[in-house]
Amino acid sequence: GQSLEQPSEVTAVEGAIVQINCTYQTSGFYGLSWYQQHDGGAPTFLSYNALDGLEETGRFSSFLSRSDSYGYLLLQELQMKDSASYFCAVRDNTDKLIFGTGTRLQVFP
Amino acid sequence: GAVVSQHPSWVICKSGTSVKIECRSLDFQATTMFWYRQFPKQSLMLMATSNEGSKATYEQGVEKDKFLINHASLTLSTLTVTSAHPEDSSFYICSGSESQGGNQPQHFGDGTRLSIL
Numbered sequence: 605g606q607s608l609e610q611p612s613e614v615t616a617v618e619g620a621i622v623q624i625n626c627t628y629q630t631s632g633f634y635g636l637s638w639y640q641q642h643d644g645g646a647p648t649f650l651s652y653n654a655l656d657g658l659e660e661t662g663r664f665s666s667f668l669s670r671s672d673s674y675g676y677l678l679l680q681e682l683q684m685k686d687s688a689s690y691f692c693a694v695r696d697n698t699d700k701l702i703f704g705t706g707t708r709l710q711v712f713p
Numbered sequence: 714g715a716v717v718s719q720h721p722s723w724v725i726c727k728s729g730t731s732v733k734i735e736c737r738s739l740d741f742q743a744t745t746m747f748w749y750r751q752f753p754k755q756s757l758m759l760m761a762t763s764n765e766g767s768k769a770t771y772e773q774g775v776e777k778d779k780f781l782i783n784h785a786s787l788t789l790s791t792l793t794v795t796s797a798h799p800e801d802s803s804f805y806i807c808s809g810s811e812s813q814g815g816n817q818p819q820h821f822g823d824g825t826r827l828s829i830l
Binding site: 644703708 | 719745756758762
């Protein structure tokens with residue numbers, strides 16, 4: 605079967621740094637993506653890793669290790685507006701996105 | 714950026730009603746669109762893959778006759794929930810990408826919250 609596991613919830617204070625991990629087991633792998641979803645809203649694309657290493661986009665960075673079937677999303681200088689659910693997703697060889705279990709991030713003042 | 718328009722955003726209807734949800738790519742052509750369902754506090758579950766001009770491919774466990782998908786053009790896909798029941802109440806989201814390839818992000822519609830009374 606296919607699975608992407610994430611911690612269910614993470615809490616932090618404004619200005620802090622958090623890391624959201626994702627371990628995956630899928631039949632095909634064409635990259636690991638991260639999406640943010642606020643309550644009641646649609647997922648929005650954050651980042652994509654096809655190769656091992658770190659990708660940085662502003663306050664957000666994403667890391668991938670294909671040999672470990674593992675990745676993480678790093679959020680720096682946390683802001684209240686970062687409170688949301690975060691999903692990792694693997695794109696398989698048919699272009700489908702398989703989403704992770706999701707991590708709810710709560711940022712406190 | 715690429716925009717996907719989905720409507721209606723919210724539907725409340727009686728049990729037994731059929732509901733149609735539209736998904737349009739406004740500024741790009743989406744050869745493939747995807748339909749997801751999301752229950753509260755859960756992840757997005759892929760229901761089906763919609764290909765322009767051909768039959769949709771459904772995921773295991775998704776009833777084809779209940780969730781009718783039509784992909785009439787490169788910019789429009791529809792999902793019809795037939796004879797909806799309370800257990801079909803959920804958040805339905807469509808997405809599309811501009812081209813094949815892992816580095817092309819999927820662009821999501823704003824979702825449709827369906828409530829069946």
